[in-house]
Amino acid sequence: MMRRVCWSITFLFLTACSPEPVHETRFMMGTLVEFTVEGVPGSTAMKAIADAASEMTRIESKMTIYGQRDNPVKQFNRTPVRTDFTFDDELDSLLGKAVDIETSSEHAFHPALAALNRLWGFSLDPPPSTPPKKEVIRQLLPPASCLKRTGDHRWQRMTSSCQIDLGGIAKGYALERGMAQLIKHGIRHALINAGGDIAGIGNNKGKPWRIGIRHPRNPNALLGWIYLNDHECVVTSGDYERFFLHGGKRYHHILDPQTGYPATRAISATVIADKATLADGWSTALFVMGIRGLERLQQQGMAALVVKPDGTLVMNKAMQKRFHSIGQP
Ligand code: ADP
Ligand code: MG
Numbered sequence: 001m002m003r004r005v006c007w008s009i010t011f012l013f014l015t016a017c018s019p020e021p022v023h024e025t026r027f028m029m030g031t032l033v034e035f036t037v038e039g040v041p042g043s044t045a046m047k048a049i050a051d052a053a054s055e056m057t058r059i060e061s062k063m064t065i066y067g068q069r070d071n072p073v074k075q076f077n078r079t080p081v082r083t084d085f086t087f088d089d090e091l092d093s094l095l096g097k098a099v100d101i102e103t104s105s106e107h108a109f110h111p112a113l114a115a116l117n118r119l120w121g122f123s124l125d126p127p128p129s130t131p132p133k134k135e136v137i138r139q140l141l142p143p144a145s146c147l148k149r150t151g152d153h154r155w156q157r158m159t160s161s162c163q164i165d166l167g168g169i170a171k172g173y174a175l176e177r178g179m180a181q182l183i184k185h186g187i188r189h190a191l192i193n194a195g196g197d198i199a200g201i202g203n204n205k206g207k208p209w210r211i212g213i214r215h216p217r218n219p220n221a222l223l224g225w226i227y228l229n230d231h232e233c234v235v236t237s238g239d240y241e242r243f244f245l246h247g248g249k250r251y252h253h254i255l256d257p258q259t260g261y262p263a264t265r266a267i268s269a270t271v272i273a274d275k276a277t278l279a280d281g282w283s284t285a286l287f288v289m290g291i292r293g294l295e296r297l298q299q300q301g302m303a304a305l306v307v308k309p310d311g312t313l314v315m316n317k318a319m320q321k322r323f324h325s326i327g328q329p
Contacts, residue, residue, distance in 0.1 A: 021205075024049045029060045029171050030123065031195030037182065038189035038204065038305070048185035052178040052192070059174040063091075063166050065114045066123055076155065077114055077163040084154045092153045097277060098169050099147055104300075105285035105293065107144040110257035114163035115140040122242040122253035123167070129244050131251055131261075141260040168254075172235060172280025175199045179276070191228075197235045199276045200228040213323075216240050216268035216307050223313060224325045226272065233276040237287040238268040254287050256264075265290025268307040271297060278302070 022045035024035045035052065037045040062071050068112035072091055079085045087095065098111035119140050121128040139161065149155055157163065166173075171194055174288035179199045182190045189202030191209055200209040208227035215221040216238050228234060239262070243252035256263040269287035273279035279302070286293040286304055294316040297304040315323055 001228050006220070022046065026053050028053065028057050029174060031171075033178075033194040033195070034191075035182075035202075036191040036193075037187055038202070040185075041218070041239065044185060045187070048182045048187055051166035051185065053179040055181050056174040056178045056194075059170065059177060063094075063170045065163075065167070073164050073166065079157070080131060081158060081160055081162070082156050084150055084156060087155060088153070092155075094166065094169065094173055094277070095147070095155065095164070096149070098166060098281060099145075099149075099171070101278075101281040101285055102145070104296065105282070105289060108263075108288035108293065109168060109281055109285035110144070110255075111140050111166060111169070112141070112147050112157065112162045112164050113160050113255055113257060114165035115142070116255060116260055117165050117167065117253075120251075120253070120255065125242060127242065130197060130246050137260040141257070144257065150267055166236075169277060169281040171195075171197050172233070172276040175233065175276040182211055196238070196241070197233070197276065197280055198228070199233040201231055203230070213270055213305070214238070214268075217311070222326055223268075223305075223307070224323050226322050226324065227316070228272075229262070232274055233279045234270060234272045235276065235279040235283040236268060236270040237283040239287075240253050240267075254284060256288050262290040263290075264309065265292075266306045267309055267311075269293075270305045270319075272303040272322075 019041050022037045022042055026033050036244050061069060063073055065073060072087060076085045101109045102111060119132050120135060142159055142162040146158040147155060148158060175192055175194050175197055178192055179201060185207045191200045193287050195311060198211055210225055211228050211234055212222040212225045235256055239252035243250050252262045254263050266287045271279045271283040271286060282297060282302060285305060290315045291306050294304050294306060298316040298318055303322060305313060305315040305319045307313055
């Protein structure tokens, strides 16, 4: 009798402590965002996911250069050149990080390509089917380091072509803030996948989260996979997400700030970091830099891989230690 009571208590305890994982998908930031939450009751998970999603949506509308609604980024882009504009803590800090990545990536990452990105139109509906004119690209191409911090929270743009677009880093930041919301609700095991930008905490029923890295030319195949550690993120930038074909050539949404044309040194670039903001900014930078960016990321403690235009996979040492090819255990 006693034994049966103990068994029932153990059973109750186990069911209370190991609810089924909750999966929830929402459309935001121009992509499907998938939440997986483990180890808490469904109602807690749903409340936490709702809060995370509204935080991510808040960031998107505060930072996007698209749509009708005004925001501080659009206001800055309308401010006359060489005139101070004051950002709040959040944008001042994110812009600071974006400019740091610009400097450390030899200007492969450029946080002020808004005019050029709008011209190319990859985020417009409908997307374009022909490249813009060479002369217009030249006019709208901003110089390197055209954003200047002039004082406490104060920034200026140096030329009229210099207009902020945080599209290469804001999704990572939103992911970081979304995960912070889940943690605030007491969640210890979760994964958020924002269209290939993935952040994880804890594990998946006691095993590390296993993340596949997509093959850039075969949507149904993987290049390989990695295990994500607690509080890590893996972000991939690829030329297959937003693109059009014209005259047999692929034109895609990651631009080389030196030429104003889509970058040609990679077809896919993946970075693992402990902060999603960094992983996102650097995956865009690495995509533009190609394999010469791998060593820079190694120095900064980030695992990284590049798929070259000929399809060859190249990794830095940090990635070699944790990348599993298909077929490997
Ligand atoms: P995705 O947003 O598709 O995951 P990325 O993180 O690589 O891909 O960001 C691409 C976006 O970044 C573009 O849509 C554009 O807004 C912006 N962008 C394009 N080229 C650059 C660049 N060289 N540096 C910084 N941002 C860029
Ligand atoms: Mg990015």
